[in-house]
Amino acid sequence: MSLYGLLIFAAVYFLAVASPGPGVAAIVARSLARGTRGAPAFIAGFLVGDLIWFAFAATGLAALAQTAYPVFVAFKYAGAAYLLYLAYRLWTAPPQPVDESAATDGDGRPLQLFFGSLALTLANPKTMIFFLALLPTLIQLESLTVAGFVEVALVICVVLPLVLGTYAFAAAKARRLFSSVRAIRNLNRGSGIAMASAAVAVATR
Template identity: 50%
Template structure:
């Protein structure tokens, strides 16, 4: 596809991805409360969810997405339920940092990946961007397989940069909390943020 169209898409996606939403809130809250371990698996799930919506938009499957509305509702509520589970674990986590780190290792990457995917599939902001706004940036009827591959690469690259930035900032901020009281405050604050992300996903 032409460079101008790819740059326009990339710029719009960067702005949309960098704007805090349920996905970003979940990533940041999880890193603040549990550390960066597992954040990559969760973020990959979030990013691949974007690729799914991109594919729907390019293949003209917005109508199909509406047809399988019930399926997406199930995915959305499963994602919201898992976020609530993480929120509960954060709220009730021990104040000792070494115990928190031990709990992180028990989480399977596949579970985190599926949670991230479910969050994106149920995120209204992502759906609107790809199914409603993307056709205003690009002529989707003229995109070739090569053009689709370029869009996928651009999507994963931009989301990787954005997510890595948020993870790095959250990791840095987490290092400031060292006392048991500060760790307890951080766990409960991030648990509340995670619950808010779950509510945002489930309510739309």
């Protein structure tokens, strides 16, 4: 794959990842309420989900993915249910500073976070549209070599963690501006509402 084509893909993919959607809402809401603890596992689920969608598109399995619609419906509702669970945890979380909250974070188990964000990514309409509809206009998938496949996968592995990691870091830093108990409680509840809104967006699309 040419360097120019790879840069074009990287730029478009960067914009797609950075644009608002359920995934961005989830990572920002959780980081506002919990800080960066658990963020690597949470972001890893999004990354693996994008790589799975890319593999479907690049290997000609997009049609198979579309015929397996009931499976993706199940993922959609699983992802929405997980977001609602996180929303409930954020709404009911005690108003603690970031460090204390991280120490008692009951929904911060890495595997739980990983599989939750993976289910969300596999069910995210924005991700499906990018890889099944937009990607073929950027890359000639029928002539993509193994080397080209690896190059694109590497771009995904760099861009997505960079973008979502920046969101998580910025949100965690913003949380530190809230020092009073009341402000932190309102922040937690606001984050819970944002998470619940993301769940509704996933479930209704």
